[in-house]
Amino acid sequence: MRTLSTPSPALICPQNSHSFQNGRGSSTSSSSVTGETVAMVHSPPPTRLTHPLIRLASRQQKEQANIDRLPDHSMIQIFSFLPTNQLCRCARVCRRWYNLAWDPRLWRTIRLTGETINVDRALKVLTRRLCQDTPNVCLMLETVIVSGCRRLTDRGLYTIAQCCPELRRLEVSGCYNISNEAVFDVVSLCPNLEHLDVSGCSKVTCISLTREASIKLSPLHGKQISIRYLDMTDCFVLEDEGLHTIAAHCTQLTHLYLRRCVRITDEGLRYLMIYCTSIKELSVSDCRFVSDFGMREIAKLESRLRYLSIAHCGRITDVGIRYIAKYCSKLRYLNARGCEGITDHGVEYLAKNCTKLKSLDIGKCPLVSDTGLEFLALNCFNLKRLSLKSCESITGQGLQIVAANCFDLQMLSVQDCEVSVDALRFVKRHCKRCIIEHTNPAFF
Secondary structure, X not given: OOOOXXXXXXXXXXXXXXXXXXXXXXXXXXXXXXXXEOOOEXXXXXXXXXXXXXXXXXXXXXXXXXXXXXXXXXXXXXXXXOOHHHHHHHOXXXXXXXXXXXXXXXXXXXXXOOOOOOHHHHHHHHHHHHOOOOOOOOOOOOEEEOOOOOOOOHHHHHHHHHHOOOOOEEEOOOOOOOOHHHHHHHHHHOOOOOEEEOOOOOXXXXXXXXXXXXXXXXXXXXXXXXXXXXXXXXXXXXXXXXXXXXXXXXXXXXXXXXOOOOOOEHXXXXXXXXXOOOOOEEEOOOOOEOEHHHHHHHXXXXXXXXXXXXXXXXXXXXXXXXXXXXXXXOOOEEEOOOOOEOXXXXXXXXXXXXXXXXXEEOOOOOOOOHHHHHHHHHHOOOOOEEEOOOOOOOOHHHHHHHHHHOOOOOEEEOOOOOOOHHHHHHHHHHOOOOEEEOOOXXXX
16 A cells, blocks of 8 residues: 655755744755755644644644634635645644545646746655656646756756646746756647746747657647747847747747847738737837848737737837738737837827727837827727837827827826926826826926
8 A cells, every 4th residue: 555645845845944834834844955955745644643742732623713613615725725845734623624635626736936946856746746646647737837946957858848738827937947848848738738838948949849859749740839928038049030930830829028138020920920810919029130020020910910029129110010000900019118219200190090999109219299199089099008108209288189089098198398387287187097107306
């Protein structure tokens, strides 16, 4: 008969963390090896205590504990709000809590955070415990979030890939030690994976199936990956060829974020639009090589595109905005902050064609003036968020026109703009729910 055990909270807590019992701190059951936290596995609490005095004290404490009167389904509901490390602590309280804490419904998600945690070992022990009822396979686990765990390596991702075939969401942002090979294993062995966040993983340059998986797949399958949401922010080494491979394998993408992928050019966007025709949200902020030609490629998404961020793409001008305005009529969000080539003409194209626009950021666009704001006010009545930060040509007159027509405005940023207090008060009177971000000390 197999003995069940539970991972120690020390597995996922720093070595100097403490648990508290009866108001006194006591160190957790962890062992120190060169100052790091290591995994330990503990047996479940005994069913009953042997010493009569201890038995009596335990009975009295149990009678005083109101939480023990709650039914199992209520306890499980409470446990569902706990992070992974606290759930492991609860499993060590008593036999009943142990059984409840390992209810499969509570283990659809593993969430670990912290720079010092030995996350590879933690994932190995946790998945081994979750695989006890279904050897070698953890069928209930759907989400793994280990963002900011800098000690995560390929070994930890291999564990996830081998044990979690039903994985749907994986977030490893800021884990810069993982490489392409481990990511390939995850997407190959977890066919239901839809959400992947590898932002800040500077060694990741591509998303693709492993060679073995590609050989096994039938031609009918098309060697496709089911990912719909992909965040590769700050993957600095990503180039056009890598984006080409991603697009060819991840044709179901609807959300793609390439912020600060500084090597991406218009050619990479051309590859993307050939394969990924269902993209709704796209960010190429701070991709300094993206120009108006790239906007022409993005415009091929037409009415499917709802969110676009091109912030600080200095090569984009009114020409690129005109492509987007002409073909992407259902655009709801546009961030063009720092695109200094955009003028009132670009704002006019946008306002007249994208009338359902709800959020617009044209901060640090010095060529946009009150004329552009007037076009916005007379066409985009649903505007809720407008950022004009550091727009040198904006005055209070333009703000008053916006406020008089866009009653649903909820956020207005006019920091570092020369606008009068009277204009700000006018906005406040007409847009009562609007939060105004400003740098005018006379207005409060």
